[in-house]
Amino acid sequence: MPRLATLALATGAAVLARRALRRRIAASPLWPLPALEEPVSGRPRPRALRLRVARHERVAEGVVRLRLEGAGLPPWQPGAHLDLVLPSGLVRQYSLCGDPGDSSAYTVATRLIGAEQGGRGGSREVHEGLREGDEVTVRGPRNRFPLTDAPSYVFVAGGIGITPILPMLRAVQASGKPWRLLYGGRSRASMPFLEEVGRLGGARPGRVTVVAQNEDGLPDPAAFLSGTPEGTAVYVCGPEALMDAVGTALPAGCSLHLERFTPRASSGGDAAFEVELRRSNRTVAVAADGTVLAAVRAELPDTAYSCEQGFCGTCRQRVLEGEVDHRDELLTDAERAGSMLICVSRARGGRLVLDL
Incomplete structure (x- = not known):
């Protein structure tokens, strides 16, 4: 048989074999394997979706x-968020503020944060770069x-912190349980969803x-919480100072639930430590005022990251040894058992070993 014909037959057989293998994999009850869904250091991320x-x-x-x-x-429930992967590659986290019963769309809202306010470009890209008709990737x-279930509720929102609370208000209103809301912002013009909140x-x-700072000054959580009955669930989303004030004034017997949209302030007193990168056979030093991410990227510059604030999960890595001081606002307790976000979390001790 001519050589070209033999080669063509062999190539065709290989193609058929690969197709058969793909069919067997697709029919397997084990497919899709979690480890094949965008792994980060051997651990899966949520499946990505392309939305318009x-x-x-x-x-x-x-x-x-x-x-x-x-x-x-x-599906999702009140309090949930999405990871929005922007066209630039930046990953930002936004609370869902639409209707959980609508399986055809997710709704999020974001405030423009300039560089002078600590913004890193994500909100500006959402405001000025995205257009109707564009496609974006989301995870979550x-x-x-x-x-949670409670006999009554108190909600405290600061500015854009109303976004995760809005679906909660709708759900509690539908349940018929008593609730109250303290909603503060710089001005009424800057406070989203005021009309709907008023209708609810x-x-x-x-x-x-409603407390607009330019009209009424700062909100007084202590006065608002005064007389709150025992067993009330208190939900807060807003600036750190607002959450601290609510925590200080929390009445006895009430539960406190917090959602941050800025990183936790460091309490100071951090110590230096070492991180072994097991697969790379390297060890890096993390200074008391440095981050694991910065130390790792000095050795492995292709290490992925995005928000650098412990929200998006891009820099999540698997921890092989050592105790972690978790400072992120993303990972569940189960996920924290074997991984960390290296942009904000640190060692609770002198050494960590990462699967890097």
């Missing part, structure tokens, strides 16, 4: 809302701020308290 920006609209001064449409989207939903509050006096 169906609506991009300004809903308050400096705030835009995105409606991201798809089909048969994974995930929920580290779930709405209805004509019941004292259910919704």
